Amino acid sequence: MLNGKKIVVVLPAYNAALTLERTHKEIPFDIVDDVVLVDDNSPDETVKVGQELGIKHIVKHEVNKGYGGNQKSCYKKALEIGADIVIMVHPDYQYTPLLIHAMSSIIAYDVYPVVLGSRILGNGALKGGMPVYKYIFNRFLTLFENILLWEKLSEYHTGYRAFSAEVIRSIDFTHNSDDFVFDNEMISQIFMNGYQIAEVTCPTKYFEEASSINFKRSMKYGRGVLRVSITHRLHKWGWIKSKLYKK
16 A cells, blocks of 8 residues: 555456566565456466466456457456556556556655656657657657647557546446557546546567557557547537547
């Protein structure tokens, strides 16, 4: 706990058997109370590795539900076991859990209710090996989102996020996509509800075992991001009523 707040780390996993242990070792258990591993029907031994590591809460999907579907299970389970702060970090070791202290404290001491680990602040993305086309894609989409959402985030596409339980309960994420655009829909919902989001500089690592979507999936994701941004603005103006913002 930190300042009396229960901290739960959620790990949305798919084929993470080779990287899960490295990720788990860096989780600061001096403040983290529980870990939730959700395996999205991986064909590898992700669940077995999680059991060997002693992870108490393991959820295995019998069918692959997608990245967004995985996160839905993560947040539902975290709230079910009484989390006050939920930290979502990918178990592919692209992001270091060593920042959990910093991210949790921002929420635990009521500075901000949401914190993102940004790969863009401090040039961590390119230094960590992010492909140049993905970096350019990231910059373009973030600019578009900042204009449409009237915000100033350095990036919307990180897989390292911390939330107060209050924020998660305030949105209906069950309506969100089961695909990668889930992340952007969730940020849009959070801003629509009037919450502010903080960012911390986060290094990243791109290597063979780390998960990464290909160019075709990146294009599909990009179209989804544009759709979410336009939907957000039109709903904000009252021109449409989107189910995304149903409380």
